[in-house]
Amino acid sequence: MPLSYNVRFRKMNLTGRVLLEKEGEIILMDKGFRMRGKGAQDRGEILYFSDMRDISVENDMISIATFTKDKFEICHAGSQIGQLVKDIYSARNAFLIEALFLKQGKLIQDFDVYFERSNAEGRDLGKGRATLKLYEESLVVVPQEHDAFALSFHFMQMQDFDDDEYTFKVNMEHGTIIHFSQFGNGFEDFQEQFYREMSRIYQEVIHELEYLFIDCQKEKLVKLSHLMRRGKAVRVRDIAKIDKDLATSVVECVFKDEAYAETAAPLRSRVDDDHLFIGLNVADGKKEIYRFMVVFVLSADNVIACTLGSYEKDIRKVQDTYFFRIIMDQGVPEDHVTQKVLELNQACLLLNFVPDPLYKDKRELKNSIYKFAIRKLGFLRILRSSFMARCPSILPELFARNFERVLVKAKVAQKDAHSVE
DSSP states (O other): OOOEEEEEEEEEOTTOOEEEEEEEEEEEOSSEEEEEESSTTOOOEEEEGGGEEEEEEETTEEEEEETTSOEEEEEOOGGGHHHHHHHHHHHHHHHHHHHTTOOOSOEEEEEEEEEEEEOTTOOEEEEEEEEEEEESSEEEEEESSSOOEEEEGGGEEEEEEETTTTEEEEEETTSOEEEEEOOTTOHHHHHHHHHHHHHHHHHHHHHHHHHHTTTSOHHHHHHHHHHHTTTOOEEHHHHHHHOHHHHHHHHHHHHOSHHHHHHTHHHHTTOOTTSEEEEEEEEETTTTEEEEEEEEEEGGGTEEEEEEEEEETTEEEEEEEEEEEOOOSSSOGGGGHHHHHHHHHHHHHHTTTOOHHHHSOTTTTTTSTTHHHHHHOHHHHHHHHHEEEEEOSSOHHHHHHHHHHHHHHHTSOOSSOOOOO
């Protein structure tokens, strides 16, 4: 039976003018909640979680900002206000876990913890009691009074267990730092299972890389697997630091098809190994079945190009190449290379290398599973706003003509993204 609370609510527009104000009830549902006035004839209004931008609570008032620019306020819940807030977040977080693709793999176990989250500058991003859900490839933090968020294993820069203090610290590549404590009796169990899942991931990656690069020493493939994880694009120069021959082999895995190599020649001629990034996600190393992601960073031209594709032995399945402008508030494009590649990696790994959310118009994605993600995920919004063009990666002459148009377009400040035909 749905949960319901007696409240007073009102709806306001962008200017603050009250559009609706009633005494009634709020009824929680899987995809949102219904606000209904008193009286059997009042069917009420449904506010969907997918339309909610932010929730804030102050002085027994719940304020909800929406993507449609309306604002809702809920109050007069009396002594039940605390439980109402928790129930709203509980229902909303269940929605967020699915809509933002937070869970990666199967659920292993839940743990009751206390978390503290901050950014690289130390600014508080939230703290409190939470359920820590351990999945096969991610940790999902479900706070009692904050939005749920995920920590993908593939973007963890550092993990540290303190066995004396029973705490766990994670540093993410994008700068976020999270401390976990107050595990109760579950600390050792969590530590054991976390390490087991991390080890399993690496072993799976290394196993397939050993077949693909059969002449390379295993300890070098261990280092490569740490860099690439599940297909992250990494700097070719960093691969060469592990082994120059290995770096050459990785590059050959992408450009072994002559037609694609010829098509990509205008891009390759403009980048060195510091500005060429490659990711391989190997499904079957013995049969040479793998997916690739290659990123060309043309700092001087203010352009980043990304090609997604795959191979089954010598059968190429190259998709389009996507072009993005390097948007920045200050500095020069070269200063933002690492951040821009991280944004592409986050989008591709989170969305399983589906390119549609990177460039398609919101109207095309209106009924897709990516609708909420393109509204809520910062790195995805940045990529979409910086998108310039896409072009097939199998026709060298067409690609060369369109690439020249991209270089011209990159020099002109434009707000809207367009597709090169």
